[in-house]
Structures are given as C-alpha cells and as structure tokens.
Amino acid sequence: MSVKCAQLTGSQTPLxxxxxxxxxxxxxSIALVQDDIRxxxxxxxxxxxxxxxDLRERGVSQGHLVSLHFPNSIACxxxxxxxxxxxxxxxxxxxxxxxxxxxxxxxxxxxxxxxSNRNSTRAETIICPRIKTPYFLEQYAECMHGxxxxxDPAFIRFTSGTTGAFKGVVLGHxxxxxxxxxxxxxxxxxxxxxxxxVLSMAHHFVSTIVLYLSAGASIVLxxxxxxxxxxxxxxxxxxxxxxxxxxxxxxxxxxTSSCKISTIxxxxxxxxxxxxxxxIDFYNRFGLTIRQAYGIIxxxxxxxxxxxxxxxxxxxxxxVPGYEVEIRNIEQSGENEPTCGxxxxxxxxxxxxxxxxxxxxxxxxxxxxFDTGDIGRVDSEGYVxxxxxxxxxxxxxxxxxxxxxxxxVLDEHxxxxxxxxxxxxxxxYGETVVAEVTLSSAESRIIESELxxxxxxxxxxxxxxxxxxxxxxxxxxxxxxxxxxKRSGSDVIQGVExxxxxx
Amino acid sequence: METKTxxxxxxxxxxxxxREEVFDAQVTLDEHTDLLEAGFDSLALLRLLNYSxxxxxxxxxxxxxxxxxxxxxxxxxxxxxxxxxxxxxxP
Numbered sequence: 001m002s003v004k005c006a007q008l009t010g011s012q013t014p015l016x017x018x019x020x021x022x023x024x025x026x027x028x029s030i031a032l033v034q035d036d037i038r039x040x041x042x043x044x045x046x047x048x049x050x051x052x053x054d055l056r057e058r059g060v061s062q063g064h065l066v067s068l069h070f071p072n073s074i075a076c077x078x079x080x081x082x083x084x085x086x087x088x089x090x091x092x093x094x095x096x097x098x099x100x101x102x103x104x105x106x107x108x109x110x111x112x113x114x115x116s117n118r119n120s121t122r123a124e125t126i127i128c129p130r131i132k133t134p135y136f137l138e139q140y141a142e143c144m145h146g147x148x149x150x151x152d153p154a155f156i157r158f159t160s161g162t163t164g165a166f167k168g169v170v171l172g173h174x175x176x177x178x179x180x181x182x183x184x185x186x187x188x189x190x191x192x193x194x195x196x197x198v199l200s201m202a203h204h205f206v207s208t209i210v211l212y213l214s215a216g217a218s219i220v221l222x223x224x225x226x227x228x229x230x231x232x233x234x235x236x237x238x239x240x241x242x243x244x245x246x247x248x249x250x251x252x253x254x255x256t257s258s259c260k261i262s263t264i265x266x267x268x269x270x271x272x273x274x275x276x277x278x279x280i281d282f283y284n285r286f287g288l289t290i291r292q293a294y295g296i297i298x299x300x301x302x303x304x305x306x307x308x309x310x311x312x313x314x315x316x317x318x319x320v321p322g323y324e325v326e327i328r329n330i331e332q333s334g335e336n337e338p339t340c341g342x343x344x345x346x347x348x349x350x351x352x353x354x355x356x357x358x359x360x361x362x363x364x365x366x367x368x369x370f371d372t373g374d375i376g377r378v379d380s381e382g383y384v385x386x387x388x389x390x391x392x393x394x395x396x397x398x399x400x401x402x403x404x405x406x407x408x409v410l411d412e413h414x415x416x417x418x419x420x421x422x423x424x425x426x427x428x429y430g431e432t433v434v435a436e437v438t439l440s441s442a443e444s445r446i447i448e449s450e451l452x453x454x455x456x457x458x459x460x461x462x463x464x465x466x467x468x469x470x471x472x473x474x475x476x477x478x479x480x481x482x483x484x485x486k487r488s489g490s491d492v493i494q495g496v497e498x499x500x501x502x503x
Numbered sequence: 504m505e506t507k508t509x510x511x512x513x514x515x516x517x518x519x520x521x522r523e524e525v526f527d528a529q530v531t532l533d534e535h536t537d538l539l540e541a542g543f544d545s546l547a548l549l550r551l552l553n554y555s556x557x558x559x560x561x562x563x564x565x566x567x568x569x570x571x572x573x574x575x576x577x578x579x580x581x582x583x584x585x586x587x588x589x590x591x592x593x594p
Binding site: 096198227250254255461466 | 523524539542544546548549550552553564565568
C-alpha cells in the first residue's frame with residue numbers, strides 16, 4: 001500500500017486512489033461481509049460510484065460537510081467513501097447520542113447535508129443499490145460555508161456536543177494516508193488478511209477500516225457479543241485479525257467451548273487499557289497473545305506492542321517507526337518506582353486542525369509535539385507504559401466524556417446549585433462518570449434517580465453519571481475558584497441507593 | 504421472597520433500566536422483545552453487567568453470557584434470578 005500524493009490529479013482523492021489500487025490487485029476478492037452479504041472489491045468501488053452519483057445529483061460536492069448518522073454496516077462504509085468521492089468531508093454522528101446532542105453538534109458545525117438511517121420529514125429516502133439499504137438524506141439550506149481547501153478534509157470527529165470541549169478533529173486525506181501507511185508498516189495487514197470487526201465505526205474508522213480496505217484485506221462485520229458469535233464468525237471466515245476492546249477479549253477469554261480460533265495471527269486491543277488478568281485468561285484459553293495499541297484521534301495509533309506482547313504485556317509497545325515519544329515533567333512516585341511524566345508524541349499523519357473554534361495543528365503542536373494528556377513511562381528498551389491521565393477527559397470504554405459537558409447539563413437543572421463531574425475506575429469500562437452536586441437552595445428536593453433520568457434525556461448513556469452524591473459544597477481553589485478535579489479511583493462514590501426502577 | 508415474585512421484581516427493574524438507560528424512547532420494550540434485534544449492543548451489555556452488579560447485587564460471569572440468556576428481559580430475569588438462587592444456596 002503506497003501512494004505518492006503529489007502525482008494524483010483530477011477528481012480522485014488519495015483515499016479513493018488507495019482503494020482503487022487495492023481493487024485493481026484483487027477485484028474478485030471479498031472486501032466486506034455482513035451477515036449473508038458479501039461484497040467484492042470490484043463491487044465495492046462500483047457501489048461507491050453509484051452512491052456518489054446519487055449524492056452528487058442531490059448537490060453533495062467539493063468542500064461540503066456531510067454528517068453521517070449510521071450504524072455499523074456495509075452501507076456506512078460505502079456512504080463514507082461516496083462522500084469522499086464527491087469531495088466532501090464526513091462528520092460521524094454516533095448512534096448513542098441523544099437528539100439534543102445531535103442538534104447541538106449540527107448547530108455548531110452547520111453541515112451541508114445530514115445522512116441518517118432514520119427518516120425525518122425533510123429527508124429524501126434513497127436506496128443503496130446491491131445491499132438494498134435505505135438511507136435518508138437531508139440538505140440544510142442555510143450557511144453553505146466550506147472548509148479551507150488546502151486542508152483537503154476527509155473526516156471531522158467531534159467528541160462533545162456542548163461548549164467547553166467542542167473541538168472537532170479535522171483529518172485531511174493526505175494526513176490519513178500518512179497515518180495508515182506508517183501504521184501498516186508495523187501491522188503488515190494485506191491481501192491475505194480477514195479482519196473481524198466488532199467496534200463502533202463512529203468511534204473507530206480511519207486507522208482501521210480505511211487501513212484494511214487500502215491494504216486489500218477483507219472486513220467481516222460481527223456483533224460484539226456473545227463470545228460464541230464472534231468465535232463462530234472467526235471460524236467461518238477463517239479470520240486472521242481481531243481488533244477489539246478489552247471487554248470483548250474478556251468475553252472471549254471466558255468462553256468455555258473448545259474452539260481455538262487458530263487462524264487468528266494478530267489480536268489487537270484498543271480503546272482502554274487491557275487488564276493483565278484478561279490478557280492472561282485469553283492467552284490461557286486460546287494460546288494467543290493480545291497486542292495492546294495506543295493512540296488518540298489527533299495522532300492515530302502511535303504505539304503497538306507487536307514484538308513482545310507476552311513478556312511486556314502491560315506495555316502498549318514501542319513507538320511506531322517514524323514517530324517519537326517523549327516523557328516530560330518527570331516525576332518519581334516512590335523510591336523504587338520508575339520515573340514517569342506526561343506523554344508527548346510527534347510524527348506523521350497528525351491531525352490538521354480543530355474545527356471549532358478553528359485552530360490549525362501548527363497553532364496547537366509544540367514544534368510538532370502533541371500533548372496526549374496521558375501520564376506514562378518508557379523503559380530501557382523503549383517500551384511505553386500508560387499509567388493514567390492528567391487531563392480531565394474521562395474514558396468510558398474508549399469513548400471520551402468531557403466533565404464540563406456533563407456539569408453543564410447538571411447545572412441547568414433547577415434543583416442543582418453546582419456540580420463536579422469526575423471519573424471513577426471501573427474494571428469493565430476502564431472508567432465511569434460520577435458526580436457530586438450541591439442543591440440550589442435549602443428547599444430544593446431531588447433524588448439521584450430523578451437527576452440521572454434528567455441527564456439521560458440530554459446525554460448519551462455513557463456520559464450519564466453512574467452515581468451522583470449530594471454534597472454541601474464543591475472543593476475549589478482559593479485563588480481562581482476553579483473546581484479541584486478529582487482523579488479517578490481516588491474517591492469512590494457509593495451513591496445514594498434510591499435508584500429503584502419500577503417501584 | 505418467593506422465586507416468582509423476585510423474578511418479577513428483577514424483570515420490572517431490568518425493563519426500567521433498559522428503558523431509562525439503554526434504549527431510545529421510541530423503542531417499544533416489553534419482557535419478550537428481542538433485545539438483540541432492537542439494537543442491544545456490547546456497550547449496552549457492559550451497562551447491564553454494571554447495573555446487575557451495582558443495583559441487583561448479582562455479578563454476571565462473562566463465561567455464562569449466551570445470546571439466549573440476554574435475548575429478552577424475560578430470559579435475563581430468569582437467569583439473574585437463578586444466579587441469585589445459586590449464590591444463596593451455595594454448593
């Protein structure tokens with residue numbers, strides 16, 4: 001998989017070119033599988049062209065932002081590539097977001113079009129050929145702005161729908177090509193590989209789906225559970241690559257059948273840290289090592305533990321060639337503890353800009369270095385260990401939650417005076433969201449379940465605090481009156497046990 | 504508590520949890536709705552495991568999760584009730 005971007009001319013974007021090269025190499029090989037549907041590479045490119053034509057006829061063109069609100073599916077992949085074929089940029093909208101959150105994102109980014117799997121009164125119904133999947137296209141008449149063309153935007157991912165954390169990571173075509181080419185020099189995924197896919201495409205797409213298709217691999221879309229379904233898919237399709245989260249590996253490790261999934265040559269874990277117990281259980285069950293990978297949307301996957309996954313199983317591996325890692329603000333946590341500090345990374349394929357407020361990567365990066373927000377260390381052999389996070393973002397099963405966003409929702413409730421949202425360690429999720437709130441007045445009356453319900457009507461479920469504790473006051477700094485944010489695990493909230501559904 | 508009564512309580516609480524925390528309001532749920540068909544995914548499963556442990560007091564072992572056991576609320580309640588019974592009676 002290689003492309004010299006400078007040589008491309010005309011209407012073929014770099015990512016479409018990579019797919020075209022992959023197709024020329026194996027037109028009759030299977031690209032995508034979902035249930036009983038099998039799409040060859042030649043069919044996939046034809047399908048993309050057909051859908052792109054439908055979109056073009058309805059006005060989708062160069063520089064347009066197209067929100068895509070679609071579940072994991074062949075159609076989702078086809079629609080993404082079709083938007084790129086039209087010269088547009090895709091803005092994925094996760095399926096678990098509430099209507100309020102979606103409206104907020106749409107109001108902020110002001111897309112030109114909105115594609116969804118759900119109909120609306122102003123949407124036009126279009127049927128995706130071959131796979132017969134309907135999708136609903138809505139055009140927004142107002143504000144037809146376009147992004148700066150030199151950015152050649154392909155993808156904009158938003159991690160929050162409210163102020164305080166609303167950024168939108170812009171990834172250009174060239175950026176994505178650099179990112180996946182660098183990564184695949186390590187992963188070596190190619191035409192002989194079949195990948196079993198269980199994660200959400202709204203959260204994972206660039207360094208995964210795009211990489212696999214650009215490399216000519218086959219992708220089999222699988223339900224994420226129960227374990228027997230994943231195993232059945234692996235065995236039926238003779239899959240060679242498994243890319244999943246620690247939770248999926250925990251389910252698989254607990255499987256009691258005799259199946260060995262022996263065709264898997266590489267199992268990659270991402271989204272949150274892999275518990276060592278899961279690694280050991282999975283290894284004992286299948287005789288396979290899990291390779292942890294580390295990265296964020298701004299940088300791509302910068303570390304993958306491909307060389308010593310067993311010996312250094314708690315490490316995310318060495319940095320991918322072409323990248324650099326630096327530990328800054330070194331601290332020593334204990335006499336015999338290794339030094340650790342803030343993780344900075346540098347390398348190809350880093351993001352191009354934040355969308356809103358707009359800031360180019362050059363304005364954010366420090367001489368090319370990006371502050372990951374994580375704390376870690378590097379051993380004498382160059383293996384990176386992620387120890388935690390010093391920034392405020394809460395990582396719930398790989399999905400980012402900005403405390404400020406949840407606090408804003410809580411603070412809007414008339415009974416709430418002030419709120420403080422922070423993380424709490426969770427063996428299954430990695431972290432969960434918890435909150436402390438003060439009442440707005442002595443007369444205010446509300447119970448935890450009501451407040452959680454209120455949050456649920458406004459936030460995606462993973463953002464809703466698992467527990468809410470009522471406190472007299474929120475700790476703040478003396479000088480600036482900023483909330484003193486708690487670290488995960490430092491203060492376990494037991495919560496008020498009044499959450500009784502149906503009573 | 505009688506098994507049937509406890510099972511019904513678990514069922515009611517599970518329905519409330521799924522309606523409040525997992526599924527959109529537009530999704531109609533009852534105890535026999537096929538949850539996998541309705542969109543119950545791995546994130547929802549994570550939340551269910553957490554809810555069962557935190558609020559029903561029953562730890563669901565990953566090794567015992569099968570499609571049939573979590574296909575409907577009725578099946579879930581039956582299974583969780585069984586786990587609770589096994590915990591109380593012991594070996």
